[in-house]
Amino acid sequence: MIVSALVTFLVVILILYLINMLPLDGRAKQICRVVVIILGVISLLKYIAVF
Known part of the structure; x- marks a missing residue:
């Protein structure tokens, strides 16, 4: 999770x-x-399971 958020x-x-x-x-x-x-914020929120 942290790696994918960092890559994003x-x-x-x-x-x-x-x-x-x-x-x-x-x-x-x-x-x-x-x-x-x-788009980046939405993607990061998706990775930390807000959506």
Whole structure:
């Protein structure tokens, strides 16, 4: 459980870093960041058996 949550956290950090490197305008980057963070939080909550 802890390993899968850690892997999920690292994947979210990696995706946020890659989004930051994309040549998008600020608004599109912000929307992408929010979507990735929401999906990451939902995934982490699933691993700790909230859902």
